Amino acid sequence: MQNKQAVLEDGQAAHVTDTHDWDNFVDDDIMQQKSAIHAEEAKKIPFLGDKEPISSLAAEYQSGSPILLEKIKVLDEQYAAIRRTRGDGNCFFRGFMFSYLEHILVSQDQAEVDRIQANIEKSRNALQSLGYADLTFEDFFALFIEQLEGVVQGKEGSISHEELVSRCRDPSVSDYVVMFFRFVTSAEIQKRSVFFEPFIMGLTNTTVEQFCKSSVEPMGEESDHVQITALSDALGVPIRVVYLDRSSCDNGGVSVNHHDFMPTASDLPNASVSAEKNNPFITLLYRPGHYDILYPK
Amino acid sequence: MQASRARLFKEYKEVQREKSADPDIQLVCDDSNIFKWTALIKGPSETPFEGGVFQLAFSVPEQYPLQPPQVRFLTKIFHPNVHFKTGEICLDILKNAWSPAWTLQSVCRAIIALMAHPEPDSPLNCDSGNLLRSGDVRGYQSMARMYTRLAAMPKKG
Numbered sequence: 270m271q272n273k274q275a276v277l278e279d280g281q282a283a284h285v286t287d288t289h290d291w292d293n294f295v296d297d298d299i300m301q302q303k304s305a306i307h308a309e310e311a312k313k314i315p316f317l318g319d320k321e322p323i324s325s326l327a328a329e330y331q332s333g334s335p336i337l338l339e340k341i342k343v344l345d346e347q348y349a350a351i352r353r354t355r356g357d358g359n360c361f362f363r364g365f366m367f368s369y370l371e372h373i374l375v376s377q378d379q380a381e382v383d384r385i386q387a388n389i390e391k392s393r394n395a396l397q398s399l400g401y402a403d404l405t406f407e408d409f410f411a412l413f414i415e416q417l418e419g420v421v422q423g424k425e426g427s428i429s430h431e432e433l434v435s436r437c438r439d440p441s442v443s444d445y446v447v448m449f450f451r452f453v454t455s456a457e458i459q460k461r462s463v464f465f466e467p468f469i470m471g472l473t474n475t476t477v478e479q480f481c482k483s484s485v486e487p488m489g490e491e492s493d494h495v496q497i498t499a500l501s502d503a504l505g506v507p508i509r510v511v512y513l514d515r516s517s518c519d520n521g522g523v524s525v526n527h528h529d530f531m532p533t534a535s536d537l538p539n540a541s542v543s544a545e546k547n548n549p550f551i552t553l554l555y556r557p558g559h560y561d562i563l564y565p566k
Numbered sequence: 567m568q569a570s571r572a573r574l575f576k577e578y579k580e581v582q583r584e585k586s587a588d589p590d591i592q593l594v595c596d597d598s599n600i601f602k603w604t605a606l607i608k609g610p611s612e613t614p615f616e617g618g619v620f621q622l623a624f625s626v627p628e629q630y631p632l633q634p635p636q637v638r639f640l641t642k643i644f645h646p647n648v649h650f651k652t653g654e655i656c657l658d659i660l661k662n663a664w665s666p667a668w669t670l671q672s673v674c675r676a677i678i679a680l681m682a683h684p685e686p687d688s689p690l691n692c693d694s695g696n697l698l699r700s701g702d703v704r705g706y707q708s709m710a711r712m713y714t715r716l717a718a719m720p721k722k723g
Contacts, residue, residue, distance in 0.1 A: 300661065404576040405631075405667050408569060441569065444632055448666055455667075483658075486665035488632060 307357065317367055317437045318353035320564070326351060326513075334515050339523040344513070344554075344563075347525075351554060352562040358489035361497065361553070361560045362447040367437045368551040368562050369506065374420040374433060376550075382421060388505050389414065395456040409449040416446060448488065454496050455481040457503035468495050491558065494530075501530040507549035511563060513556050527552075570630040574600045577669050584671075591674045601626040604640070605674050609718065610682040614710035615643070618718030622677065623653075624670060634664035637673060642717035644710045646684045646695035655680070656690045 323345040330337045352367070354360040373382060389410065396406055416436065419428040428436070436442040458465045462477040469480045472495065484490050501508050511527040529549055552563040578600065581593050590610075596602035603624035609615025621640040627633045637660060639653035647656040657680055659668055668676075689695025697706040 401667060402580070402669065404573070404580060405669060408573060409666070445569070448632065451665070452667070482665070482667075483663050486667050487663050488665070489662075 314353060314355050315438045316355050316357075316363055316440070316443050317434065320350045320352050323348055323351055336515050336517050336523060337513065340513055340525050343523060343525050344511070347566060348511075348552075348563045349566045350564040352564070354559075354561055356559050358491045359444075359447045361492035362450040362500075363437070363443060364553050364560045364562045365450065365500065365508065365551060366443070366446045367433070368553070370416055370420050370433055370437075371430070372550045373417065374422075374428075374430060377422060379421065382417060385417070385504055385506070386414070388503065389453070392453045392456050392503055395460045396452060399456060399459050401452075401456075406449075406452045409445050409452060412442065412445040413449040416442065444488065450500055451486050451488070453503045454492075454499045455485040457499040458485065458495065461499075461502075465495060465499065492560075497530050502532050505532045506551065507531050509549040509552040510555050510560075511552060513554060570626065570628055571600060573631050573666075574626060577671070580669070581671060588671070588675070590678060591671065593671055593674060601628075601630075603635075603670055605670075607674055607678055609714060610678055613682050614707045615645075615681050615714050615718070618714040620681075620718050622674065624673075626670075631666035631668075634660050634668075635670060635673065636660075637677070642713055643681075644691065644694050644713040645681060646686045646689040646691055646698060647680055649690040650693075654690060656685075656688055 323341065326344070327338060327341045330341065354363045354367075372378075393406075393410060397403070415426075416433075418424070419426050420433060421427065437446075458469075458481055459477060466477050469475065469477055472493065473480055473484065475483070480495075485496060497508060497510065500506075508530040509527055510530065511525060513525065516526075517523060531549075548565075552565060553560045554563045574595075578595050581595075590608040592606040594604050594606075596604075603626065605622040605624065607620050607622060609618040609620060619641075620643060622637055623640050625636040627635070637655055639648055639655065641653075642650075643653070644650065648654070649656075655677065657676060659665075659673065659676055684694075684698060686695040686698035694706060694709070697703075697709065
């Protein structure tokens with residue numbers, strides 16, 4: 270009897286909403302609106318900007334916090350230039366992509382290329398043993414390896430610096446490489462889930478697998494220290510992150526903090542730094558919610 | 567475009583190879599268009615959809631697999647997360663939680679799991695969602711079973 274009553278009441282209540290316009294407003298419309306907004310944003314800044322002087326940062330904060338302006342002056346003393354990335358949630362991976370490939374293009378460090386390729390194969394094996402079907406990730410792996418081999422000069426498929434910039438701005442390359450890094454990051458986190466679990470619990474209160482499915486693998490999901498640690502460890506590439514925020518020092522002076530993500534050497538004999546004195550060759554500028562590329566002097 | 571075609575072709579070959587591995591899912595590619603697929607999925611057992619066969623339509627975007635396929639029910643279904651008129655499905659992996667780690671086949675599996683585990687707190691079908699939210703499991707099941715019989719089972723006689 271009670272059940273029947275509930276059906277009736279709900280039936281009536283729902284009848285009102287049934288005739289409403291919302292009925293025709295489906296999720297697809299929302300998705301389309303979202304991608305239209307993204308396309309609009311895309312016109313303002315490419316995936317990857319041109320090199321700009323550090324002073325161009327100051328222009329953004331002219332009417333802002335004096336602490337930030339002071340810190341930008343300090344940055345200007347230490348760094349030669351900034352290259353911006355689009356704030357689409359993929360900025361960390363995109364910054365890493367360009368910084369890494371540009372480093373190889375300039376240094377022509379064949380030993381480093383061989384080293385990272387060995388780590389890439391380890392990531393491939395990790396994904397396979399986690400149960401990922403090859404067809405889901407192999408295209409992304411192949412595309413990154415193609416770019417990596419491309420920046421090594423003197424071969425048929427070698428590319429110039431100009432071509433590297435344009436590829437990193439081309440979604441059909443850039444997005445695929447971002448996705449490659451997302452797979453590598455996800456594999457590393459799941460492979461070492463015992464290590465990463467406490468950090469992930471602190472962030473989201475989900476399981477490691479859930480975290481990877483919802484916050485690592487989907488495009489546009491922002492990266493935090495968990496993802497950076499995992500990518501740096503998986504590929505054996507140290508990363509320096511310079512922090513530009515409003516925090517000030519106790520002694521009243523202004524300094525700019527940085528943190529070096531160093532691949533854990535014990536787990537990864539293949540890491541590209543054997544001695545800690547080695548400076549990371551990738552430097553990213555972090556402002557809350559966003560990463561750009563920095564060039565040291 | 568080229569990349570999505572290549573990926574879909576790999577999935578097509580995989581589907582052919584694994585045909586017997588998943589008897590609850592029959593995924594078919596359109597003869598002339600690799601971006602259009604349909605699937606027949608079996609309603610999971612011990613649910614009001616048991617015994618029914620439901621047809622899904624897939625429309626795959628050119629940016630696949632970076633963007634998710636659009637999937638909807640062609641068979642009428644009474645379920646909190648499926649739009650009663652359009653067949654649109656509310657499932658996170660078809661929206662913001664999509665990643666290329668999914669395939670058309672695994673999307674079908676996720677939809678079967680959704681049929682067995684409705685999420686009434688994010689309803690596309692409010693009538694159905696309200697029944698579950700008010701604790702009227704029996705009402706929900708009888709409505710869902712009725713539509714399964716009406717729309718998802720072969721007509722008798």
